[in-house]
Amino acid sequence: MEIVIYLYNGITALDAVGPYEVLSRLPNANVKFVGETKGIIVSDSHFLKLVADYEISEIEKADILLIPGSVIGFLRETRKNNVKDWIKKIHQTTQWTVSVCTGSIILASTGILKGLKASSHWAVIHLLKDYGAIPALERFVREDKIITSQGVSAGIDMSLYLASQIGGVEQAKAYQLMIEYFPQPPLSYRSMEETSEETKLLARKLTEVRVKKDLSMFEMAKNFQSILKLRKGK
Amino acid sequence: MEIVIYLYNGITALDAVGPYEVLSRLPNANVKFVGETKGIIVSDSHFLKLVADYEISEIEKADILLIPGSVIGFLRETRKNNVKDWIKKIHQTTQWTVSVCTGSIILASTGILKGLKASSHWAVIHLLKDYGAIPALERFVREDKIITSQGVSAGIDMSLYLASQIGGVEQAKAYQLMIEYFPQPPLSYRSMEETSEETKLLARKLTEVRVKKDLSMFEMAKNFQSILKLRKGK
Numbered sequence: 254m255e256i257v258i259y260l261y262n263g264i265t266a267l268d269a270v271g272p273y274e275v276l277s278r279l280p281n282a283n284v285k286f287v288g289e290t291k292g293i294i295v296s297d298s299h300f301l302k303l304v305a306d307y308e309i310s311e312i313e314k315a316d317i318l319l320i321p322g323s324v325i326g327f328l329r330e331t332r333k334n335n336v337k338d339w340i341k342k343i344h345q346t347t348q349w350t351v352s353v354c355t356g357s358i359i360l361a362s363t364g365i366l367k368g369l370k371a372s373s374h375w376a377v378i379h380l381l382k383d384y385g386a387i388p389a390l391e392r393f394v395r396e397d398k399i400i401t402s403q404g405v406s407a408g409i410d411m412s413l414y415l416a417s418q419i420g421g422v423e424q425a426k427a428y429q430l431m432i433e434y435f436p437q438p439p440l441s442y443r444s445m446e447e448t449s450e451e452t453k454l455l456a457r458k459l460t461e462v463r464v465k466k467d468l469s470m471f472e473m474a475k476n477f478q479s480i481l482k483l484r485k486g487k
Numbered sequence: 488m489e490i491v492i493y494l495y496n497g498i499t500a501l502d503a504v505g506p507y508e509v510l511s512r513l514p515n516a517n518v519k520f521v522g523e524t525k526g527i528i529v530s531d532s533h534f535l536k537l538v539a540d541y542e543i544s545e546i547e548k549a550d551i552l553l554i555p556g557s558v559i560g561f562l563r564e565t566r567k568n569n570v571k572d573w574i575k576k577i578h579q580t581t582q583w584t585v586s587v588c589t590g591s592i593i594l595a596s597t598g599i600l601k602g603l604k605a606s607s608h609w610a611v612i613h614l615l616k617d618y619g620a621i622p623a624l625e626r627f628v629r630e631d632k633i634i635t636s637q638g639v640s641a642g643i644d645m646s647l648y649l650a651s652q653i654g655g656v657e658q659a660k661a662y663q664l665m666i667e668y669f670p671q672p673p674l675s676y677r678s679m680e681e682t683s684e685e686t687k688l689l690a691r692k693l694t695e696v697r698v699k700k701d702l703s704m705f706e707m708a709k710n711f712q713s714i715l716k717l718r719k720g721k
Contacts, residue, residue: 265508266507267501278697293538298507298518301504301507301520301538302520404666406670426689427693430609431693432501432640436640436643436670440656442663452661455658455661459665
């Protein structure tokens with residue numbers, strides 16, 4: 254079971270690490286962290302760095318391909334033809350192609366999601382329409398072998414579902430027990446529907462802080478003014 | 488706000504990355520990933536590698552100290568006097584000292600938890616008693632400035648609580664929205680109480696696979712037979 258997780262600068266680490274923590278427990282799992290080039294990948298906060306042991310030119314196929322999200326980095330990926338061609342090529346070989354958060358925008362930009370329902374992070378899900386996908390704000394959405402999920406932590410739910418499809422419910426329950434995924438969010442605030450406009454506004458403001466940090470640290474601020482505008486929505 | 492996350496070989500990555508994803512959003516957060524020595528840290532599965540940008544000799548204080556867990560690596564840490572001395576020293580300076588999963592066993596081994604209630608992963612929580620701590624199988628347990636949490640994913644719940652204590656509930660709600668932490672575990676299996684003996688047995692069997700892989704890849708199998716026995720419980 255070859256599980257390929259694509260890493261790129263600006264990645265939201267939990268988007269990759271949540272699903273990895275579930276899927277790496279599948280029987281005979283071999284998880285490969287793959288970057289455009291090998292080496293250290295800097296996350297969106299710039300505090301956490303992960304290692305890509307492989308580069309895309311070394312990977313020809315996958316049983317599961319996972320594309321994680323990011324706060325702004327995903328828009329850089331949608332402009333890389335070599336990355337998009339690689340995703341399309343690997344997708345031809347997969348049993349499952351899945352994404353977390355804005356990873357679905359990257360998938361959509363390859364044309365894979367044309368005419369299909371797809372989920373993404375609430376703040377940018379409208380961008381899916383630019384690529385002919387149909388935004389569906391659900392925890393995760395399955396279209397045949399493609400599963401797209403909501404933001405960040407939703408990758409854990411999606412991966413448990415995926416694990417149950419691959420190894421059966423009893424295996425998936427054991428993974429859930431191993432990572433003690435019996436969530437008890439402490440703020441008595443349990444759904445998107447309960448979100449006030451104030452909370453949304455604060456979340457957007459805080460996201461912009463992370464976006465600006467990411468842009469400035471990559472010294473790309475000038476080139477990406479257009480992207481910043483895009484990110485703010487229509 | 489200096490947030491110090493201790494990394495070590497054998498770490499369960501989600502134990503560190505879950506809380507990081509929440510706490511890195513605190514106002515003026517500066518998150519430092521710190522190893523016994525600097526450089527690449529290999530996780531329990533050996534598939535994922537994280538980077539420790541600092542080493543313990545460079546860190547004198549922290550506002551938040553976080554000790555993540557592992558499947559077997561934690562027992563190696565409990566034998567390192569330099570690491571335990573460092574944890575005790577940093578703990579003197581913290582506003583909060585927190586752990587996820589078996590990180591509480593490391594904390595306990597420093598003497599910090601003596602006489603205090605503490606949580607940990609269900610499979611090894613009995614080990615806390617060896618260090619005079621009182622096992623409490625709760626999602627997370629607060630004792631003044633110390634918070635210990637259950638296994639792996641529980642670090643997300645604990646960190647949201649911690650964020651609410653530091654920055655207030657409205658801030659914490661915004662972080663929750665940013666990472667869309669509105670969990671919907673898909674297996675209709677929502678609490679430890681629902682766990683069958685079969686699921687527990689399978690989880691223990693799968694954990695041993697990971698333990699053995701970790702031990703063999705560190706070529707420490709011989710030295711750590713005693714640890715393997717310890718891990719299996721009393």
